[in-house]
Amino acid sequence: MALFKKKSRLLAFLTLLTIVSFQINAQQFHRIKSDYSIKYKDPQGNQILQMGVVFYDINSKKIVMKNGFPIREILVQKDTTIYQIRNEHLIATSGTYAMAELSVYHLALIGDLNNYGLDKAGYTLDTLKSDKGLILTTWSPPKNAKAYLGRILVSSKDKQLFGIVFLDPSEKIIAKHLFRDYINIDGFEFPTEILVITYEDDKEIFNLTKFSKIVINGTDNEEYYNYKIPSN
Amino acid sequence: MAIDIKADLFSYDEKKVENEFIELSKLETFIKENPQASIEELTNLHPEIDKMTNLSMASLYNNTEIMAPGKISSFWFTFMFSAVGTYSLYGAVAGPISVGVVYFSTHKDRNETKKALWGCLTGTLIGAGIKLVVVKLM
Numbered sequence: 001m002a003l004f005k006k007k008s009r010l011l012a013f014l015t016l017l018t019i020v021s022f023q024i025n026a027q028q029f030h031r032i033k034s035d036y037s038i039k040y041k042d043p044q045g046n047q048i049l050q051m052g053v054v055f056y057d058i059n060s061k062k063i064v065m066k067n068g069f070p071i072r073e074i075l076v077q078k079d080t081t082i083y084q085i086r087n088e089h090l091i092a093t094s095g096t097y098a099m100a101e102l103s104v105y106h107l108a109l110i111g112d113l114n115n116y117g118l119d120k121a122g123y124t125l126d127t128l129k130s131d132k133g134l135i136l137t138t139w140s141p142p143k144n145a146k147a148y149l150g151r152i153l154v155s156s157k158d159k160q161l162f163g164i165v166f167l168d169p170s171e172k173i174i175a176k177h178l179f180r181d182y183i184n185i186d187g188f189e190f191p192t193e194i195l196v197i198t199y200e201d202d203k204e205i206f207n208l209t210k211f212s213k214i215v216i217n218g219t220d221n222e223e224y225y226n227y228k229i230p231s232n
Numbered sequence: 233m234a235i236d237i238k239a240d241l242f243s244y245d246e247k248k249v250e251n252e253f254i255e256l257s258k259l260e261t262f263i264k265e266n267p268q269a270s271i272e273e274l275t276n277l278h279p280e281i282d283k284m285t286n287l288s289m290a291s292l293y294n295n296t297e298i299m300a301p302g303k304i305s306s307f308w309f310t311f312m313f314s315a316v317g318t319y320s321l322y323g324a325v326a327g328p329i330s331v332g333v334v335y336f337s338t339h340k341d342r343n344e345t346k347k348a349l350w351g352c353l354t355g356t357l358i359g360a361g362i363k364l365v366v367v368k369l370m
Contacts, residue, residue: 037260039253039256039257039260041252046280047253047255047256047280048256049256049259049260051260051263069263070281086341091338091341127237129237131237131238131239132239132240133239134239134242136237136238136239137237138237151234151235153235153237153241155239155241155242162242163241163242165241165242167235171233171234171235173235173241176241176242176244178242178244195244195249197244204248206249206252206253208249208253
């Protein structure tokens with residue numbers, strides 16, 4: 001009986017320790033600021049460069065992109081809506097498919113980037129294996145979405161997300177996302193380059209995003225972390 | 233047929249990516265080193281720059297809806313006023329006025345003003361055409 005009590009106390013202590021350490025970890029990183037540059041080609045083949053500063057706070061759940069070049073404007077993503085703001089006026093809205101909470105910023109801050117949050121998006125882990133130093137997993141979409149969503153293949157290296165391959169339902173590769181040159185700031189790991197390759201009519205289209213001057217848990221620029229979208 | 237997952241699926245041609253963005257990388261470095269550079273200096277370095285100076289980040293996303301007054305697209309906003317205005321003749325100035333409204337409400341956005349001008353032109357032609365047919369029939 002005494003041994004049982006001792007074991008119970010130990011178990012309770014370990015459970016408490018796990019909960020506390022999880023909470024500390026979850027609260028450890030809550031916001032990120034970074035300079036960014038995005039290089040891509042528009043549908044007309046023009047080469048485009050966008051540069052600015054991005055802010056994200058896991059509490060406000062808004063991706064705020066303060067673009068400086070070529071156009072000074074602010075783009076805010078909340079849920080799946082993009083708000084385009086110039087001179088403190090809302091001039092347009094757009095739709096996007098990816099939730100802000102499945103963005104690289106949110107996932108990195110909560111320490112869930114290694115499988116790109118696919119488990120939370122309803123995907124199911126199918127297979128797991130290793131090849132040439134990469135841990136490879138395959139993920140199936142939710143049953144009710146299988147008609148229009150294909151499998152997703154994920155690779156990680158040294159516990160860091162390395163790449164994602166998106167397939168359509170007929171198993172054709174439609175896009176690859178590659179995460180490179182991770183930076184470690186007091187235990188916070190973040191890729192400083194994300195290369196997106198999309199395949200259209202057997203052509204490769206590149207989109208390269210680079211991050212620099214990354215600040216974690218910054219206390220300045222409060223107005224951007226909690227950006228208030230103007231109502232005009 | 234299901235694709236077999238292997239490491240090679242995550243490979244890519246690094247050189248090809250570098251070559252793709254060689255000019256933009258030069259431009260990026262120049263802007264970082266010269267944040268106050270004028271548009272002329274940037275154009276000298278990258279002659280194609282005029283094609284990107286009016287491009288919003290929003291172009292990366294789908295379904296952009298510019299908010300002309302009433303949340304109507306800029307083209308249809310001016311088209312409506314121009315067509316009705318030209319048909320009634322007395323309101324022929326409604327088209328140019330609506331272009332002005334779009335110009336200021338979108339904070340002088342060149343793309344939207346261009347759409348508004350096309351809307352004005354199309355609306356005017358259609359309004360005038362209908363008016364002509366109606367007058368001839370009467």
